[in-house]
Amino acid sequence: MVAFLWPFVRMLALVGTAPIFGEPTVPRKLKVSIAALLAITLGPALPAMPDVPVVSFGGLWIIVQQVLIGAAIGFTMRMVFAAVLAAGEYVGLQMGLSFASFFDPMAGGTTMVVGRLLHMLAMLIFLALDCHLLLVEALAASFHALPVADAPLAAKGWLLLVNGGAQIFASGFMLALPLITALLTLNLAMGILNRASPQFSIFAVGFPLTLLAGVGMLQLLMPQLGAFLAPRFAGALTSVMELTQALRP
Template sequence: MSWYSLLQPDHIYTFLLLFVRLSTLFVFLPFFSHMSVSPSIKAAFAFYLTLVLYPIVQTTPEPASVGLFFAALFSEIVMGLIAGVVLNIVFGIFAYAGEQIAFVMGFSLASVIDPQSQIQSPLVSQFLTMMALLILLAFDGHHMMLIWMVKALKGAPLGGLVLDPKMFDYVMGAMGNLFMLGFSVAFPIVALSLLSDIIFGMLMKTMPQFNLLVVGFPIKIALSLMVWMAVLGSMMLLFKREFVDAVGVLMKWIGG
């Protein structure tokens, strides 16, 4: 294939659609979309992958009108948005669990600006999401996302994405399960906090001189930390399972 043939409208259009798809995925997918990564690095990586994957992409004919061109671009953006929502819901589970844990431990006021979402969140939530991100790298979750990008080139041709109603049903169900799973992750610490509150209440009835603020809260925090460290490994195993299941749903979406 000569360089001149690559400058034909069909090849330019195909290259542009591929670059838009990869760029959109890097904007929405977890890890790749992290704010600590410079936008110039994301753009350069997207352009590099476009050059690498272009030889295996089937050439897409040039659209007959400008409206079809923008419709194809919009379909690529929607694809990246849906994939990002599906995978980021898994991280949302642990962000919500962190908020529940921080509330029962009395750490709700210990909030800082999350550099990723640009909103205030408890330190516990940020710790859990950062741990989840490290576990993602440990079991090669970023490689799984790259493999999905490659398989999507065959299962979902450029500019020809078909929106499956089942995918929207899954997203709505996953949003509902986010709160249930988030509470399940935080349940051991929430249950211990409730039990300690009952015990402290009984102590205050039998010993009115018992100072809950001075003695009770440090004990409650120490017990919560011990239980949290004991179940942290199980939390990360749950994250791995949910993330792999989410990638599996995306694979089925593109017929992979």
């Protein structure tokens, strides 16, 4: 039971927070089934579990640790998708689509249409690159880098996770930078035109022109999305291994 329970807890925490697996649209029973299947499949290849009774303070502490480790791995991978959503927010504001938002159950709040579109494309690229399989491989490797034990986790691992959150804004801004630059240049040109010709109605022409230019720039951005996200996914998988190494006491 111990050989199944503790790996299952870590895997369930990962499945509940990781991209694709942890989306709110995925039924909870399916998430539990996926975690149980992973625990049964990977269990024989995992290191030996500590000789600690499940019904004890040490057993409870191990369960809490496995939840934290699995959630940390899932959040590390989800940071890439958070950067894509941030880029969609930046782009939507520049295009004047801040009003075109709706409640997104996957994000747990109101999301702009552009951000939702980029998020869906990022999930398709995630699946096309087999990153979900690489994530399972990284999960199995985490049991060797950070075995199940009742020793406390190192604090530098959590610091590494917090510092990784800063990359959300940097990556999102880098993804949206070409479109933001083009739209700011267009707005500057319309401002100069309005000063040169005051009878020119900037409000009547500016919004449809900005929206049209934004759609055109999005068409140019879409083919480059895979080339932009592939190294980010690879970096996130590398960060998972660094995180498990840093959490090791």
